[in-house]
Amino acid sequence: MSQKVRAVIARRKNEPVTVETVVVPDPGPGEAVVKVQACGVCHTDLHYRQGGISEDFPFLLGHEAAGVVESVGEGVTEVEPGDFVILNWRAVCGQCRACRRGRPWYCFATHNAAQRMTLEGGAELSAALGIGAFADKTLVHAGQCTKVDPAASAAVAGLLGCGVMAGLGAALNTGNVQRGDSVAVIGCGGVGGASVMGANLAGASRIIAVDIDDRKLATARKLGATHTVNSRENDPVEAVRELTGGFGADVVIDAVGVPETYRQAFYARDLAGTVVLVGVPTPEMRLELPLLDVFGRGGALKSSWYGDCLPSRDFPMLIDLYLQGRLDLDAFVSETIALDGVEEAFDRMEAGDVLRSVVVL
Template sequence: MPQTVRGVVAKAKGEPVSIESIVIPDPGPFDVVVKISACGVCHTDLHYREGGINDEFPFLLGHEAAGVVETVGDAVTHVAIGDFVVLNWRAMCGECRACKKGKPWYCFDTHNASKKMTLEDGTELSPALGIGAFADKTLVHEGQCTKVNPESDPAVVGLLGCGVMAGLGAAMNTGNVSRGDSVAVIGCGGVGDAAIAGARLAGATTIIAVDRDPGKLEWAKDIGATHTVDASKVDAVEAVQELTDGFGADVVIDAVGRPETWKQAFYARDLAGTVVLVGVPTPDMQLEMPLIDFFSRGGSLKSSWYGDCLPERDFPMLVDLYEQGRLPLEKFVTERIGIEDVEAAFSAMHKGTVLRSVVEL
């Protein structure tokens, strides 16, 4: 039987979100209904509301979520009723050219639910990143569910569903940070601080946090940065070079995604070092640089999609490290809020006063 639940909906570009009645259909053969326990408020949700992703309004927002499988389709084998899961937006298909090349973290045809959730009047909803988890329940493909330790705090581990995994993976997977490396992270919001945590976990010995906000630099130190650079007061590139014996960092991660910060990352790395872009640029941004600089410096210039993660491999491992006290995921939860507080959380995010607000249901 279809179910009617509460959900946070963005009906039009730039307008405040509203709580609406959402109809959850019976799951298709490979679909599952998940009862949401908690869901983080991510910048991507704000981008959806502002029309920065596409114009397929109305959107059912929310995607950094954990919950319990409530109902399963007839052909589901990946999870069972009662499983505690973290939701992911890259459910590998196994059939596209990336998957067949053995690079499923680039999967070009990820799975989503076969049916649409709707408003009560039948209007189809576009779930954020194929999830839509600012709701009491949501409908997803079974491959979007990753089983993790059921004793874990949903508000904490649910953040692996997007931003925290993006940052951790930018360091550990895309940047291949290893023991003894020097790492600089530009932009110390949730994704940047997760990159710092990932660099620390991978064994980097010098971890430099770069931001223009002293408060965010304090957060970065608490997460694991060994040095901080206030880019509002000093030249960030020169500061990173000074902290790395004049050479530049082995890996520089741009967690902002602007031409200015990418150039800083490029020139702040060591010769043959690695630049990782994990901050998301807007379509209008342009980069202009001398081509000879790319040739003469060598190294790697990479973009990180979802931290190049494999949810089935990475989520359980990272949750176990959190439970062992080796990964401070709990420090990313700034506040726990109700479903009616999402719009206020967007405002706090815009002001830079939170790492993550988390909706608890």
């Protein structure tokens, strides 16, 4: 039997979000209903509200979430009611060419729930990243539920559902940071901060945080940065080179995703070094680089989708590290808020006042 729950809705482009009643259907084959316990406020949700991702309004926002499986549909075997799970937006299919080649983190046919949640009047909702978790309960594909140790708090665990995983994975998976490497991270918000933490976890010897906000640089220090550069005051390319013996960093992570920062990342790396783009550009952005420089500097230019993570592998491992005291995920939770505080949380996020606001239900 369908249920009615509270949820945060973006009805029209650039209009404030509202808390409304949403109808959640019973799970069909391969689906699950999850009682949401916490959900982080991510910049992607703001992009949805601004119409920067699609025009398929109205949107049910929220996707960085953790909670408990309430019910499952026919054929679901990977989770069962009562399981504590982190929701993910890349539920791999196991059948596409990437999955069959043993690279499921690149899956080209990820799963979402077949049914849609609706407003009371029947209007179908577009769930943010196929999740829609600024809600008391949400309907997802069962493959979007990753079971983890319930000893972790939901407010912390849910952050692995998007931004923190994207940053950790940019360093650990895409960048393949090794012990003793030098790493520069450009942009030290939630994703960049997690990249700093990931580089530290991997054993990088020198971690250079670059940002225009001294508050974010101070936070990056707490997350493991060994050096900081305010790029309003200093040329970041020259600063990174100076801090790496004149060579540039082995791995440079662009957590901003605009042409200017990408060029900085490109020239701030060592010869044969790696650039990782994890900040998400907008469709109109264009990049121009001398092709001879691309050829002559060698190395690798990579983009990082969701930190190239495999949720079934990475989420339980990272939660275990957190519970062992080896990964300070609590550092990313700037504040906890109620469901009706999302619009104000967007303002604080844009002002750079928080790493993450987390809705606790």
